[in-house]
Amino acid sequence: MKNFLIAFSVFTCWCVVGLYFLNATGAFNNRKSLFVDASSTVESPNSGTIKKQAPGYVLDSIYQATEPTEQLANRGIYQDSSLAKTGNYDKLIDDIQKRMERNQRAIDEDEERLRLAKLSKTATTKATKPNADITFRPVFKMARLVRDENASRFLAEVERRLKIKPQAKIEIIGYTDHIGDDRDNYVIALEQAQKIRLFLIKSLNLPENQVIALSKGEEFPLYPREQEDKIELNNRYELIFK
Numbered sequence: 001m002k003n004f005l006i007a008f009s010v011f012t013c014w015c016v017v018g019l020y021f022l023n024a025t026g027a028f029n030n031r032k033s034l035f036v037d038a039s040s041t042v043e044s045p046n047s048g049t050i051k052k053q054a055p056g057y058v059l060d061s062i063y064q065a066t067e068p069t070e071q072l073a074n075r076g077i078y079q080d081s082s083l084a085k086t087g088n089y090d091k092l093i094d095d096i097q098k099r100m101e102r103n104q105r106a107i108d109e110d111e112e113r114l115r116l117a118k119l120s121k122t123a124t125t126k127a128t129k130p131n132a133d134i135t136f137r138p139v140f141k142m143a144r145l146v147r148d149e150n151a152s153r154f155l156a157e158v159e160r161r162l163k164i165k166p167q168a169k170i171e172i173i174g175y176t177d178h179i180g181d182d183r184d185n186y187v188i189a190l191e192q193a194q195k196i197r198l199f200l201i202k203s204l205n206l207p208e209n210q211v212i213a214l215s216k217g218e219e220f221p222l223y224p225r226e227q228e229d230k231i232e233l234n235n236r237y238e239l240i241f242k
Contacts, residue, residue: 129220132173132238134158138196145195155203161241162204168241170206172196174215177234178225186217189237196237 136154139146162168174189193213200211223230 130240133161133241134239136196136237136239137233137235138192138237140192140195145192145199147199151199155200158200158239159204162206165241168210170200170211171240171242172200172211172213173238173240174213174217175220175234175236175238176218177221177231178218179231182218186215189217190215193237 134154134157136150138151138154139148145151158170172193174193176185176189178185190213193215197211197213200206201208218234221231221234222236223234225231
């Protein structure tokens with residue numbers, strides 16, 4: 001209890017000294033000058049009239065009211081140029097809408113240019129048909145390759161080319177005309193290309209991995225559909241030596 005009384009006495013002494021110092025330096029008077037009394041008046045810089053201020057009205061608000069537009073902009077307050085000049089919100093709204101329409105038109109134009117660029121890229125990168133080394137039109141009966149004179153000439157030509165390049169890889173690509181379902185035509189061309197592959201492997205004693213069978217179905221026709229007398233020639237098997 002004794003220690004508490006001593007501490008309280010010291011605190012009281014410091015408070016008295018502090019209040020005396022503030023009063024001697026005039027700090028209380030400066031604090032009061034920040035507020036305007038209810039009966040005080042301020043002169044308007046534009047009209048020269050005198051208007052009363054509410055009690056406790058901070059003088060800084062007077063500074064804000066008379067602050068130039070440039071200073072408001074510097075302090076982060078948005079001022080649109082058209083609004084600052086005319087004060088017309090309708091014109092401001094109209095300007096914003098026109099800007100949005102111009103931006104939308106620019107976006108639409110960019111999207112169209114992008115679409116055309118993609119189409120051009122697709123056209124230039126479209127796969128091209130490789131040149132055939134041998135074209136073979138075999139005869140199939142009962143789902144079996146007929147070994148006729150045409151097949152014998154075909155076999156002799158393949159053998160001749162392999163003598164020149166024994167390690168050449170052989171691709172057999174089947175093509176059909178447009179008659180019938182395109183998926184069925186693709187399968188038929190592939191199955192018959194596989195039969196020709198087996199025919200070459202067995203006849204020439206070739207390794208199985210040296211000959212492969214592929215199908216392109218109705219792709220790359222030699223004659224258009226309008227030439228009905230020649231569309232049957234689109235059914236063919238082309239060999240490419242690599």
